[in-house]
Amino acid sequence: xxxxxTQVLERSDIRRGDAFGMAPLPALATGxxxxxxxxxxxxWPRGALTELLAEHGGIGELGLLLPALAALTAAGRTxxxxxxxxxxxAPAWAAAGIRLDCLRLVFPRQPRDALWAGVESLRxxxxxxxxLWLDDLFRRQLPANSLRRLHLAAGEGGGGAFFFRPAQCAxxxxxxxxxxxxxxxxxxxxxxxxxxxxxPARQALLLDIARxxxxxxxxxxxxxxxxxxxxxxxRVAA
Amino acid sequence: xxxxxxxxLRRVREDLAAMAITAQLAVAATPLAALWLARSAxxxxxxxxxxxxxxxxxxxxxxxxxxxxxxxxxxxxxxRRIGDxxxxxxxxxxxxxxxxxxxxxxxxxxxxxxPQAYFVFPERFEQGLELPAPVDAAPVLLFAARRLIAALAGxxxxxxxxxxxxxxxxxxxHGLITAMPLAFSAPVHSAExxxxxxxxxxxxxxxxxxxxxxxxxxQEAQPREERSHALFDGGGQRHEALADxxxxxxxxxxxxxxxxxxxxxxxxxxxxxxxxxxxxAGKLPxxxxxxxxxxxVDPPEALREARGRPQREGPLTLLAGPERxxxxxxxxxxxxxxxFVAIDGAGRWLWxxxxxxxxxxxxxxxxxx
Numbered sequence: 001x002x003x004x005x006t007q008v009l010e011r012s013d014i015r016r017g018d019a020f021g022m023a024p025l026p027a028l029a030t031g032x033x034x035x036x037x038x039x040x041x042x043x044w045p046r047g048a049l050t051e052l053l054a055e056h057g058g059i060g061e062l063g064l065l066l067p068a069l070a071a072l073t074a075a076g077r078t079x080x081x082x083x084x085x086x087x088x089x090a091p092a093w094a095a096a097g098i099r100l101d102c103l104r105l106v107f108p109r110q111p112r113d114a115l116w117a118g119v120e121s122l123r124x125x126x127x128x129x130x131x132l133w134l135d136d137l138f139r140r141q142l143p144a145n146s147l148r149r150l151h152l153a154a155g156e157g158g159g160g161a162f163f164f165r166p167a168q169c170a171x172x173x174x175x176x177x178x179x180x181x182x183x184x185x186x187x188x189x190x191x192x193x194x195x196x197x198x199x200p201a202r203q204a205l206l207l208d209i210a211r212x213x214x215x216x217x218x219x220x221x222x223x224x225x226x227x228x229x230x231x232x233x234x235r236v237a238a
Numbered sequence: 239x240x241x242x243x244x245x246x247l248r249r250v251r252e253d254l255a256a257m258a259i260t261a262q263l264a265v266a267a268t269p270l271a272a273l274w275l276a277r278s279a280x281x282x283x284x285x286x287x288x289x290x291x292x293x294x295x296x297x298x299x300x301x302x303x304x305x306x307x308x309x310x311x312x313x314x315x316x317x318r319r320i321g322d323x324x325x326x327x328x329x330x331x332x333x334x335x336x337x338x339x340x341x342x343x344x345x346x347x348x349x350x351x352x353p354q355a356y357f358v359f360p361e362r363f364e365q366g367l368e369l370p371a372p373v374d375a376a377p378v379l380l381f382a383a384r385r386l387i388a389a390l391a392g393x394x395x396x397x398x399x400x401x402x403x404x405x406x407x408x409x410x411x412h413g414l415i416t417a418m419p420l421a422f423s424a425p426v427h428s429a430e431x432x433x434x435x436x437x438x439x440x441x442x443x444x445x446x447x448x449x450x451x452x453x454x455x456x457q458e459a460q461p462r463e464e465r466s467h468a469l470f471d472g473g474g475q476r477h478e479a480l481a482d483x484x485x486x487x488x489x490x491x492x493x494x495x496x497x498x499x500x501x502x503x504x505x506x507x508x509x510x511x512x513x514x515x516x517x518x519a520g521k522l523p524x525x526x527x528x529x530x531x532x533x534x535v536d537p538p539e540a541l542r543e544a545r546g547r548p549q550r551e552g553p554l555t556l557l558a559g560p561e562r563x564x565x566x567x568x569x570x571x572x573x574x575x576x577x578f579v580a581i582d583g584a585g586r587w588l589w590x591x592x593x594x595x596x597x598x599x600x601x602x603x604x605x606x607x
Contacts, residue, residue: 058586062532062607078480086533089604090501090511095530105497105513106487117487126480184585212529212587212606213558213579 014123028129028160031067032207033143039178040197044068045160046179049151053194055167057085061183063209064191065162070097074158077128079087080104080121083114085133096210111137113144122153122161129160142169150176170194243285254387266290269354270346274320277301287348294346295321302342308335354460363393363456366409372448376440379408379449383436386454391429400425404432409451418443421493424481425460431482438489479596506573507603508536528561529579531589531604538601541590548590548600554580560592579606 027043029036044050044065054061069079079102081088094100106121108114114137121130132150135142147163152175154161163176170175170181179195189209193201240246247263254261264275264282268439275282275293278301284290297320299312304427312335314538317323321332323343332340345352365386373379383406402425408416420435488496497513504510511534542549547556575591582588589604 013340020519047317055334056584056586056607058533058588058607059584060587060607084533086605087536088499088511089531089534090499090505092530092532096500096532100499104484104501105499106491107495107497109495110492113491118492120486124479124483126478126483141591167296172407186585212589 015069025158028068029071030064031071032064032205032209034070034205035191035207038193038196038201038205044162045178045197046160047155048224049161049163049175050178050180051147051163051165051169051174051176052180053165053167054182055184057164058188059182060128060189060209060211061164061182063211064180064182064189064207065131066096066098066210067172068160068162073099073102073126076102078102078104078126079129079131080106080127081106081221082106082118082121082130082132083134084131085136108137111121114138115143115149119153121157122150123156123160125157125159127157127159129162130154130157131162131164135165138157140166148175151177250412253392254386257385264429266293268346268348269352270342274301274346277303291324291347295319295324297509299323308339311335333592360428362458363390363508364453365389366407368379368451368452369449372450374445374448376443376445377412377437379452380433380437380440382452383454384433386452387429387432387436390432390454390456391427393456394427394459395510397459399428400462401456402426402458403457405455405457406436407453407455408445408449409445410445410455411450414447416443416446420489422481423484423488424478424486425463432486434482435485435489438486441490442492448502465585507534507563529558529589529606530604531587532565533605533607534601535604538591538603541600543600548592550582550588550602552583554582554588554590556580556590559590562594563591577603 016046016204025046027036027039027041027045029043030039039045052061052064072079074097079098081103084105084107088103088105090100093103098229106117110118111134114132114134118130118132118134121127150161150163167181167183170179174195176195177197179193181192181194183190183192183204185206187208188206190204199231240249243265247265250263251261251352262276262279264272266272266282266284267287268273271284271290271294272282273283282293284293298318299309299320299322302320304312312323315334320343327338329342341350344350363369367382367386369379369382373382390401390404402422404420406418406420408418410416418439420432422431422435426432426435484496485548500512502510502512507530539550541554544553547553556578557580560576561578562574562576564574574594576594577589577591580588580590587606588602589606590600591603592598592600
């Protein structure tokens with residue numbers, strides 16, 4: 001190879017298209033070795049925005065993040081949730097291994113406040129990870145520069161930055177350094193890497209995330225007590 | 239300690255300017271001489287006794303603020319300056335003008351000792367400020383508040399203290415007062431941090447009437463926590479940054495908008511979480527092995543039933559259950575429910591319950607996410 005070219009390639013700000021970019025900060029292990037292998041730095045990026053674009057809420061989008069959050073809180077680091085979509089059920093978070101005293105939940109009423117709170121939390125060096133749900137507050141009309149602001153704020157604070165969004169937002173341009181599309185796949189979760197600092201991912205990953213029940217063995221109908229004289233059924237599920 | 243006299247004077251001048259106090263400074267070898275020199279508006283800087291005596295000679299006798307009868311008597315003698323007095327024999331001065339006056343003069347000249355009581359800082363802080371004009375917009379108050387916050391920070395610095403609560407009173411006149419308490423998640427002492435929280439809090443404030451005066455009050459300062467370990471692991475620094483963030487979020491969004499999370503000892507799922515992390519956690523940990531959703535739908539969403547199956551955007555498939563949860567009969571919040579884990583056509587995992595008592599009915603109570 002041309003020595004001048006070799007020299008250029010050795011520069012830290014030059015990335016070859018077929019190699020993973022160097023993450024400025026060590027990544028957070030996701031707890032899913034097969035996912036880690038596909039992510040630059042070997043885990044969730046720190047100091048950069050990650051978009052988690054779920055086909056629907058409730059398919060396991062949070063379960064994908066729980067192992068990393070459990071590890072952070074176990075080390076006494078703080079995790080902030082900005083505008084979570086529902087009430088957090090403390091026993092479930094505790095059962096997932098999250099230290100509850102390390103969680104802070106922020107409930108802004110105005111979309112502007114929510115974006116501000118997100119930026120402030122991301123910029124804060126005392127926060128190890130910030131989780132955000134902003135699209136519903138903005139009625140899916142997120143201001144154009146929001147992603148960029150969040151991404152830059154994450155760069156200042158150096159923590160994990162996880163933005164949960166509806167899958168429809170995948171079509172838009174994004175400043176995020178990692179974008180994952182999430183789909184339900186029975187017991188598993190299908191993870192499609194839409195964007196990463198590195199070569200395009202070839203195929204989707206099927207990950208075994210923690211689920212509350214076995215699948216697809218449905219409950220026998222006999223377990224259901226009858227009410228209102230409705231007829232006894234042999235199976236609940238088809 | 240303060241980098242020499244000129245540097246100290248500069249700092250005193252700067253701090254006074256920050257508090258908008260007009261002052262005349264004078265330095266002399268005795269306290270009384272300094273007071274008289276300052277009153278005479280002579281920019282005196284006398285660090286030894288001979289210089290002090292020389293400077294005092296030019297000080298007009300009005301600067302001594304003597305009681306009027308005595309002042310009149312001195313004036314009647316044709317004396318104008320301290321120098322005129324010093325030219326006279328001291329013994330006759332004592333006879334004519336009284337012993338206390340001569341003693342004061344001797345103290346000023348450094349001829350006899352003049353012990354001073356140490357200045358003791360007040361135990362509680364309270365300082366107010368009249369606004370030069372009525373203020374309608376809350377953010378404008380910040381400008382005035384800066385002086386008070388600077389004074390408070392000085393008061394805290396003098397006692398190596400910190401505060402968790404500051405009372406801020408906005409006076410609208412006619413006895414109308416808006417109280418704006420500032421609460422901090424951890425004791426603070428820096429003017430910068432207090433000001434930041436004050437600013438966020440002001441942004442949320444709607445003034446009911448124009449403000450005429452502003453007052454800051456602190457009931458009690460607590461000793462500052464020493465954080466020498468921060469030098470080594472950065473933990474203290476992170477802790478401080480986090481406390482600062484929480485204060486600013488709380489100040490702008492309201493104190494109830496920032497919450498912690500804790501388990502509460504109650505079998506009823508809707509009562510098993512508490513927002514206050516400082517509340518006692520109780521002795522009912524998460525039921526091991528039983529499915530519990532990360533998100534709770536509050537209040538539970540009533541679901542349709544069709545062909546014996548609960549429906550929500552199509553039929554739901556029950557995967558596990560029932561788990562009977564029965565509790566609360568003793569406090570009127572009677573709950574007897576059969577819980578199920580279900581999945582819908584889109585692959586969402588739901589937590590449902592069915593009321594076993596007639597008329598029954600299905601409810602969505604959580605998302606496993």
